[in-house]
Amino acid sequence: MTEHSYQDITYEEKDHVATITFNRPDRLNAFRGRTYAEVADAVLRAGWNRDIGAIVLTGAGGRAFAVGGDSSEKKSDRVGDGRGMLGIPVEEMQTAIRDVPKPVIAKVRGYAIGSGNVIVTLCDLAIASENAVFGQAGPKVGSVDPGFGTALLARVVGEKKAREFWFLCRKYPAQEALAMGLINQVVPDDQLDEEVDRWCREINDLSPTALAIAKRSFNADSESIRGSGLLAFQALALYFGTAESKEGGDAWRAKRKPDFRGVMP
Template identity: 90%
Template sequence: MTEYEDIRYEEKDHVATITFNRPEKLNAFRGHTYAEVTDAVHRAGWNRDIGVIVLTGAGDRAFAVGGDSTEKKSDRVGHGRGTVGIPVEEMQTAIRDVPKPVIAKVRGYAIGSGNVIVTLCDLAIASETAIFGQAGPKMGSVDPGFGTALLARIVGEKKAREMWFLCRKYPAQEALAMGLINHVVPDADLDDEVDRWCREINDLSPTALAIAKRSFNADSESIRGAGLLGFQALALYFGTEESKEGGTALRAKRNPDFRGAMT
């Protein structure tokens, strides 16, 4: 891809910035968004002139808020790339595998897939306005790989289960305390702070950083295989009335009845 529809791509001072550019939908991801982010991460990650990749969201309301609710899960299964019809695994693999540090720059909501992306990034810096959390079980979905198992390694088993089992929201300072992010600054200072971290990283040896990232990833690489198995199960789940109920209820502006949908 040389041009993008759902994202913006910029290279400057050895930093590639990938901006999720759907602010009217709080930067929700559709299938095309996953494909574009994957392409852009590879484009930056294998460019020897790039030392750091920054992922961020357009506007000040959201980093990203998960899947686009107008895209029905049951319709996408079996279509396009990826086990569940969208290339989630490919995007996650790209963020993990490129030999460059990937930084999440977070303003506003990082919910659902947005929270998973923060989990996957090597570093995360947030403004005081940032809010984190998972929403999958509210919508009949879950991330059965890095979004659960890697999250547990980062914030601890009990906290990760709390995030998924209760679908609560967590302000930036609480996310910092649990270890989900590295640093919190006032919103007006976020861009400058991320630039400062990028400059520090770009003063270091790219090869040493690449080896360090590979070494960190090796410890949790087994999650990839377990996640692929989980996505196969998720593809089957997406075809059930229970999974469909979350999106159906949202579009009908009513509370979901997951138990009723199971019968």
């Protein structure tokens, strides 16, 4: 995959910073299979470029950072098409963010819901506009992230709060996300770009090798999540084939309340 083949993202290198922008603003930057693959490719491309010191992930359009999976792609149709256990390379994207030896920064405007919230959790640092909103929606639509999106979230915000994210599917404004430790800083929207640039400049003044070792050291403490998550994604692939999971997606597309219990065997 080359820079010119990207359809769902844009990629820019400037001043030793690679900026990867989720570029589906008409869909609130919802992720489809191609999006996951392109983000993984771009993160690896930047992460192993010796001239790059920091990677920034952000969303186009201002209304959303990212809002999870694209509802036009049925989960049950994706499974088994060869692109990861779920039919989409979500594990590859998550691994890329974790494994590249550079700090990855989430620059968040608008909604960071579902997969968007998981990406914020995975990023080494996160800086948000005052208009940012965070949360999970998986159980509303018959889905869940049974790896880093749950277990790593618990390490970031605490066990009780992480369970609240998933068990209630509420939305949390930027200041509340800051207080719980999900993000590092909140700034007015018109100051977000400059604030992220400032953090990147500070990072680029430091030893790249020391930062790489520090990132590896931080990751080592939670690396067991990767293995248990891969096992759980196998179970999730089976779940996506059930009537219960399909009911979530069908209800979302029909804009009605799901009846999960009505379709359970």
